[in-house]
Amino acid sequence: MPETQNIEYKANWRDEYLKWICGFANASGGTIFIGKDDNGNVVGLEKAKKLLEDIPNKVRDVLGVLADVNLHETKNGNFIEIVVEAYPYPVNYKGQYHFRSGSTKQELKGTALDKFMLQKKGKKWDGVPIPNVSVKDLKPETFDFFKKRGIRSQRLAEDSLTDTNEQLVENLQLKENIYLKRAALLLFHPTPEKFVTGAYIKIGYFESDSDIRFG
Known part of the structure; x- marks a missing residue:
């Protein structure tokens, strides 16, 4: 299955992927799979059990939100599933606001950021x-x-x-x-x-x- 609005694949974990979690939280939610290639095939993940503990803590400490992090063990290797709920208020990554659009992550700036913040507050630009x-x-x-x-x-x-x-x-x-x-x-x-x-x-x-x- 290819990447979609609500699905993202990463072969390995990097702390910068907290931006993707932020993007899902600010949009309609979604799931990030760590240990899968761009086509959704399992490639295996080293230190998966340690990441199972580290990722939820980093999500909480950096983004101030909670994510459901699950470890899956298969014959092709282990992978981690990070389920992100949509949040009713703006979520930021170190002062940056990211947003999931299609299969991409975008940093919101300028007018787009103003519009996003207003919508989260239940207001429209006009x-x-x-x-x-x-x-x-x-x-x-x-x-x-x-x-x-x-x-x-x-x-x-x-x-x-x-x-x-x-x-x-x-x-x-x-x-x-x-x-x-x-x-x-x-x-x-x-x-x-x-x-x-x-x-x-x-x-x-x-x-x-x-x-x-x-x-």
Whole structure:
């Protein structure tokens, strides 16, 4: 069986493979086999019994998580199976965040890391609250355009025209406590690029369930 999203093979153990365990923990979990080649064939593993004790301790001490480590003895040699559960919170390897994607391990950096951390906290990128911005800073004309297009497409009730901009923001769930969410700025701020590099306003509306138009 070839390597997959949830299966990794290593012929021998190296402490750097803790990064792979970190990657599985941050994704959907998985299993690492130590003592198998890239095709999943057993090649045997020296000092397997010692690794059976060492690996769980290193996983705990370096990553702060637990893994189920099992020793398998076969006629072709011994191999170790490391079963990693998916964790609901971010797991790091010496300050680095790794993630399993397909059959590869990737270190998360920049925007990808920001998105990952937000998702682990139950937030999405566009749902991040932004301080020091109020509804008064948003563009009234864009609100009016949004309302008219929403009513025309029957996705907003006609009485929405009388809603204040503050009410519309609340109805669209674009606010968290006293803060506007990033999505509100992307939709209605006159210069969203001040808050999100390369951003600009482009409002679309549906003429049908599958036909979208842009204003």
